[in-house]
Amino acid sequence: MQQTVILTLLDLISLKGIFSFGYVLFVLITIGVIIHDKRDPVKALSWIVVLILLPVAGFLLYIVFGRNHRKEKLFNRKELHDLEQIDEMSREQVYAINNAALLLRSEITENRDIITLLLNSNKALLTNHNRIRVLNNGTVTFDEIKAALRGARSSIHLEYYIIEDDPLGREIAEILIGKAREGVEVRLIYDDVGSWGLSRRYIRHLRNAGVEVQCFMRVVFPWLTSKVNYRNHRKILVVDGHIGFTGGINIAQRYLTGTKMGPWRDTHLKLEGEAVRMLQIVFMTDWYFVSKQQLTDHAKYLPPTTVRDECLVQIATSGPDSDWASIMQAFFAAITRAQHHIYISSPYFTPNEAVLTAIKVAALSGIDVRIMIPSRSDSKIVYWASRSYIGELIDANVKVYLYRKGFNHSKLIMIDGVFASVGTANMDMRSFEDNFEVSAIIYDRRITEELEEQFLEDLSRCRLVTREYWETRPVLHNIYEAVARLFSPLL
Structure with a gap:
């Protein structure tokens, strides 16, 4: 009897060892795949930490949320004859924008780089x-x-x-x-x-x-x-x-x-x-x-x-079916070429490193950068993750406002009175990389100024986050923000 029990225990230990070895092997293979994808290092490291700290659950989470479909191509838009025609039209428009004298309107010359970027990366035709x-x-x-x-x-x-x-x-x-x-x-x-x-x-x-x-x-x-x-x-x-x-x-x-x-x-x-x-x-x-x-x-x-x-508009899309994160690239390009001011409203603010750096560099360069986010949110973890960026934004002279009269869900960027984006994309990694999004990119002073006037009116319903207010917030909030920030690349 005793011998039987010992043999059974040895069998269980052996099975456990085989399972542990198998799981470690799976984790190592998955880490190898993550590294091979050459994705954003911050996001890659976040997934590696999850895999190591959460046995089994981490692997399942990666299978569900972590795979890079921009490389796998969920579907190929080039199948459609309609889009083949758009492709040809976009190439013709790129040539025209860079060569035709008739396109020397100020709205085009001031935004030529963004217009061309979206034509090349997204086949987003410029409409007049x-x-x-x-x-x-x-x-x-x-x-x-x-x-x-x-x-x-x-x-x-x-x-x-x-x-x-x-x-x-x-x-x-x-x-x-x-x-x-x-x-x-x-x-x-x-x-x-x-x-x-x-x-x-x-x-x-x-x-x-x-x-x-x-x-x-x-x-x-x-x-x-x-x-x-x-x-x-x-x-x-x-x-x-x-x-x-x-x-x-x-x-x-x-x-x-x-x-x-x-x-x-x-x-x-x-x-x-x-x-x-x-x-x-x-x-x-x-x-x-x-x-x-x-x-x-x-x-x-x-x-x-x-x-x-006459009102110049490009309809830009992005999603895991595209080679390029076109909307994010347009935001990045617009922010880096700002001359006077940048106004951003986003209900979920967890930007990638490129856009975050562009925002901070613009503010440090003397650009008036104002960001409006909700003081309350319908997503707790995203709320705390968004707040985790406030301290470094304030350090870079960015003015951060917390909207207090309800919930502000607007997804807007306005720059220098000549560029505006209104659409479905939040200023977050999910909108940049994972979701199928659409934005109207507008190059029109009247519409942009109307959006800016509404933004400035909304600021009257906000609280400006001062250094004193931020440094005296509860210690527990700091902990919530730090933990949520770790998961921000995965949200």
Whole structure:
């Protein structure tokens, strides 16, 4: 009996040793893969620390969240004939911008480097004939959206990260159902993680009425999948190919009525003109990815515009399907060439080292840099991670403001009154590297100055973080910030 027990214990020890050796081997192989990816050293080291400190769980977390899909290519946009044409047009526009005398307008000469960068890295065509209305809250935004939807005659294309089955979500659904029954083509893409709570009944109700509904990269739990980490964070609506919307606002009641944090402050855009064609192409590309259906009727989906107003806009996208982190690169380029001021509003502020350094160098060089972040957040770990950057920003003469009248979800950059970005990308690593994002890059003094005026008005609802205030915060806050900062490359 005793001999049997001893043999059993030896067998268990042997199995444990084999398991331990196997796990160590897996960790070493995974570390090798991380190093071979040649990714951001900070992010790479963060994952290595997680793998070492969290046995088994660290490996599973890496499988779900850590793989580099920019190299693996989730899908290839060059499959689409439409985008092959855009590729050719972008090459022609790069040549024109660098050679044509007719493009010597100040808005172009002052931003030529960024325009060319986005043409080369993102095939983002520069559009001229556009009309833009800035929408500064959910009420105004959804009044415009509902009016545009009700006026649709040909097609409605929606693509949202979050759609909720709440009063607003149901009202939008009823409008879509009514238009589909009138014969309007209605297509909807929702993100499976962002719209996790969207009921099957809601989707079935739409489909039964003739609305084409597709889910972006479905995630089925409890089976772990890397798809959970690469989400479609875009907010796009295109009506009849003539009216477009994009910005920070999803389809959910809280964008109208606020949350327990208070009123919801956000910024959205209504666009008419050539830029709407570019938004439509983004939707058409994403629709192909989720449905394998090409929308080839260009006369219907990409009609010519009658808008003659002049407002220079590039619709820039980024995501793990692209060779370049185009939106991040545009932000970096714009920050490094600032001459007078930089205004940034971001609900989640965890920038990568390149953008953080650019911001600090600009401020140390005498540029007026102001960053607005929420004083409260809907994500605790991101909240503490964002705060972890405040001390070094203050040291570099950056003015940091905490928005106190509710929750400011606006994602904005305005520089020198001549450059603005309004879109879905936060100033964080997830938006830069992992999520599918879209931003309207605007080279227009009137629109940029309007955005800057609203930003400066929002500062009256903020608290400026002084050195005295920061140094007297509770010690426990410092600990929270330090721990959250360790995970910021993974958030």
